[in-house]
Amino acid sequence: MKPLLWVTRILSVLRNLISCVCTLILFLTGFSHSQAAGFMINEINLVESPVIIKPPCDPLQPTLIDSVSVNPFTGAIRVSWFQNPSPDVVYYVVYVYNASTSPPWDAIDTVYGAANLSSTITNYNSATGSYTFAVSAHDNCGNSSFFSLDAAHNTIFSEMEYNACELEINLKWNKYKNWQNGVLNYKIWASVNNGAYQLIGVTSNTDTTFKHSSVSSQANICYYIQAISQSGNKTSKSNKTCVFTNFPGSPAFSYIRYATVTGNTQIKIAAYVDITANVLNYIIERKTTGTFATIAEISPAQITGDSFEYTDNDVKTNENSYVYRFKTINNCNKESGISNEAKTILLDVQNNTDAMVNSLKWNDYLGFDVSVSSYDIYRGVDGIYTKIASLPVGFNFYEDNISDFHSTSGEFCYFVKAIEGVGNVYDFKEESNSNQKCIEQSPFLYVPSAFTPMGNNPIFKPVFSFVEPSSYFFAIYNRWGERFFETSNTQTGWDGNTKNGPAPIGVYIYHIEYGSAFGQSFVKTGSVTLIR
CATH class of the missing domain: 1.10.10 (Arc Repressor Mutant, subunit A)
Structure with a gap:
C-alpha cells in the first residue's frame, strides 16, 4: 500500500x-x-x-410547581414540579425565598435532566417556620425560565397551643398557596401514644385553626395538617407537632371521715385527701336545708399528710343538724373533685316528770363509707357520763327511766354516738357524736300532813326529788308566828321539840323554799299536825 x-x-x-x-x-x-x-x-x-x-433555542416557559410538602416524620421538604415543555431543558434550579437578600431568592439545589421533577430538601428545618419555593428551568442556550413569588408554593407550618386547664389543644397553620384551583380543605391527623394516625377533623379552605377538645391526660399526642387541592389529586403535609398532655387530674378520692359535734357551737370535720392530685385549695361547704354555702377554704400548705381537720364555730348544734362536704379545686381554679356528704346527729330530749322518764330521739348519721353499726347512748348526771344503751341501726328513740336518781339535782344530759361498721374502703372506723342535750326534771315535793314524834313517823320533813340542795330552806312556826326550828340541810327534819322541851300536841306551820338545778325558785307553805 x-x-x-x-x-x-x-x-x-x-x-x-x-x-x-x-x-x-x-x-x-x-x-x-x-x-x-x-x-x-x-x-x-x-x-x-x-x-x-x-x-437558536425557543424562549422557556415558566416551570409550574406541582406541590411542596413536608414529610411529618423526617422533617424533609419535597418540592415537585411539572416538566417544562421546552425540548432544550438541561436542568432545573430550586430556589427558596429569602427576604433578607437581593434578589430575595437563594438557589438551593440543581436537578439535571429534563424529566427529573422533584427535589428533597433536608437542610431547612420545617418545624420552625414556613418556606416558599420556586423552580427555574435552564436550557442548553444558557436561558432560564422566569419565576416569581406570585407563583411560588410554600410549606405548611403548624403549631399548637396546649391548654391544660381547658383539657384542649389548639392547632393553627398557614395557608397553602398557588395550586391552580386552590385548596379544597385541610385535614387534621393525630396519633396517640405512637399509634396509627387517625383523621380527627376537617376544616374549610379558609379556616386554618382547629380545637381538639376532651383530650386524654398523660398521653403523647402528635398532629400534622394535610392540605387537599380542589381537584383532589394533590396534597401537602405540614410538620409534625407533639405534646405530652399533663392535664390537672381529678383526685382519686375526696372523703369526709366524720363530722362530729364538739360543743353547743362547734362541729369538727375530718377529711382524707389525695395528696398526689393537682390542688389549689379545698372549699368546705355546709347546709341545713336547701343548697350548700361555702364556709371555708383550706390550702395544701395548711395540711400535713393526707388528712386535715376543720372546726366550724358558727353553728347551733342544739337546734340544727348540719350537712358538710368539700370540693377540690385544681391549679386551673376549676372543680376537680367533690367529697361525700356527712350529716351530724341532732338529739332531742323531753321529760316526763310524772313517769320519771326522759324520752330521747335523734336523726340518723350519714356519711360513713360503711353504714352505722350502732348508736350508743350516754347519760350524764352531775357531770359524770355513763353509757346506758347501745341500739342497732333503725332505732332512733329511747326512754330513760330516772326514778333511781330522785336525790340528784334533776339535771340529766345526754348524747348519742354513731359507730361506723367494719369494712371501710379507706380502712377507717370512725365515730360521730350528737349534740349534748340537757333536760331538767322539775322538783317534786311531798309534805306529810301529820307526824308522831314517839311513833312510827318520829321526824317531820318533806320528801322531794330533783331539788337543788343549795337553794333549800325549811322552817317550823307555831300559831303565833314564832319560828322555833329551821335548817338548810335536806337531810334534817323536825323531831317535835323546841328549846323548852317537847312541843305540845297541835297544828304547826311549815315554810319551805327550794329551787331547781336550772335556777327556778319555789315556795311551799302549809300545816302539819303533831300527835303524841
Missing part, C-alpha cells in the same frame, strides 16, 4: 474518533445532539479550531 493511502486512512480514523469524543463531551455539558453535530473537523488540517454551530 502506498504511504499516502496509509496516511489518509489514519487521518480518517482520528477524525472520527475526535468527533465522537467532542460530541460526547458537548452532550454531557448540556448541548443537544444537533449542536454536537455542528462541530465540523477539517479533514485536511487537524490543527484548526472546531467551529460550533448553535441553532
Whole structure:
C-alpha cells in the first residue's frame, strides 16, 4: 500500500474518533445532539479550531410547581414540579425565598435532566417556620425560565397551643398557596401514644385553626395538617407537632371521715385527701336545708399528710343538724373533685316528770363509707357520763327511766354516738357524736300532813326529788308566828321539840323554799299536825 493511502486512512480514523469524543463531551455539558453535530473537523488540517454551530433555542416557559410538602416524620421538604415543555431543558434550579437578600431568592439545589421533577430538601428545618419555593428551568442556550413569588408554593407550618386547664389543644397553620384551583380543605391527623394516625377533623379552605377538645391526660399526642387541592389529586403535609398532655387530674378520692359535734357551737370535720392530685385549695361547704354555702377554704400548705381537720364555730348544734362536704379545686381554679356528704346527729330530749322518764330521739348519721353499726347512748348526771344503751341501726328513740336518781339535782344530759361498721374502703372506723342535750326534771315535793314524834313517823320533813340542795330552806312556826326550828340541810327534819322541851300536841306551820338545778325558785307553805 502506498504511504499516502496509509496516511489518509489514519487521518480518517482520528477524525472520527475526535468527533465522537467532542460530541460526547458537548452532550454531557448540556448541548443537544444537533449542536454536537455542528462541530465540523477539517479533514485536511487537524490543527484548526472546531467551529460550533448553535441553532437558536425557543424562549422557556415558566416551570409550574406541582406541590411542596413536608414529610411529618423526617422533617424533609419535597418540592415537585411539572416538566417544562421546552425540548432544550438541561436542568432545573430550586430556589427558596429569602427576604433578607437581593434578589430575595437563594438557589438551593440543581436537578439535571429534563424529566427529573422533584427535589428533597433536608437542610431547612420545617418545624420552625414556613418556606416558599420556586423552580427555574435552564436550557442548553444558557436561558432560564422566569419565576416569581406570585407563583411560588410554600410549606405548611403548624403549631399548637396546649391548654391544660381547658383539657384542649389548639392547632393553627398557614395557608397553602398557588395550586391552580386552590385548596379544597385541610385535614387534621393525630396519633396517640405512637399509634396509627387517625383523621380527627376537617376544616374549610379558609379556616386554618382547629380545637381538639376532651383530650386524654398523660398521653403523647402528635398532629400534622394535610392540605387537599380542589381537584383532589394533590396534597401537602405540614410538620409534625407533639405534646405530652399533663392535664390537672381529678383526685382519686375526696372523703369526709366524720363530722362530729364538739360543743353547743362547734362541729369538727375530718377529711382524707389525695395528696398526689393537682390542688389549689379545698372549699368546705355546709347546709341545713336547701343548697350548700361555702364556709371555708383550706390550702395544701395548711395540711400535713393526707388528712386535715376543720372546726366550724358558727353553728347551733342544739337546734340544727348540719350537712358538710368539700370540693377540690385544681391549679386551673376549676372543680376537680367533690367529697361525700356527712350529716351530724341532732338529739332531742323531753321529760316526763310524772313517769320519771326522759324520752330521747335523734336523726340518723350519714356519711360513713360503711353504714352505722350502732348508736350508743350516754347519760350524764352531775357531770359524770355513763353509757346506758347501745341500739342497732333503725332505732332512733329511747326512754330513760330516772326514778333511781330522785336525790340528784334533776339535771340529766345526754348524747348519742354513731359507730361506723367494719369494712371501710379507706380502712377507717370512725365515730360521730350528737349534740349534748340537757333536760331538767322539775322538783317534786311531798309534805306529810301529820307526824308522831314517839311513833312510827318520829321526824317531820318533806320528801322531794330533783331539788337543788343549795337553794333549800325549811322552817317550823307555831300559831303565833314564832319560828322555833329551821335548817338548810335536806337531810334534817323536825323531831317535835323546841328549846323548852317537847312541843305540845297541835297544828304547826311549815315554810319551805327550794329551787331547781336550772335556777327556778319555789315556795311551799302549809300545816302539819303533831300527835303524841
